[in-house]
Amino acid sequence: MSKKLGWKELPFGDSIKAGTAEQFETGDWRSLKPIWYADRCIHCMRCWINCPDSSIEVKDGKMTGIDLKHCKGCGICAFECPVKKPGKAITMEAER
Template sequence: MSNLLTWKEVPKGAFLEKPGNAADYETGDWRSIKPVWIAENCIQCFRCWVYCPDAAIMTKDKKMIGIDYKHCKGCGICANECPAKPKALEMINESDSGDN
């Protein structure tokens, strides 16, 4: 066990040079699926906003207004957490979106 590296000795793989700079980088262009927001089904519970790891849920005046596809990586957590029946977020194949 003594030959294990300590946390100080582990090589750095990636790091943020300054906190809060993730918005400076558009990371949404490599996803294969994406969420589509169905506004009429939305109950404005903000679960999608809370759980989105990329802060890609756009809001204005305390309401969801859409998805920031420049930062959405297509993980599907928002659609999975949506409690609305029918769901307000639906995952579709990027190639089926017509945005290509």
């Protein structure tokens, strides 16, 4: 853990630079892990839209993977995935 700041060292007025959530690795919270099957994925972006932690990695309009440092394992991506055959492009597995 880093040293906590004193009040004189704090940034002004109950504000902080944006985007600091990235430094908070919520991947530690996960008990279920999403598994992505690239060959089944149709790149519809439903998982990307619905992911509450912005953990779906995308490049050039295509899904490229899942950021497991921040994914909390909520399973919304797997639930929303519309692919039926041969199975969902994202499924949840227990962490071990």
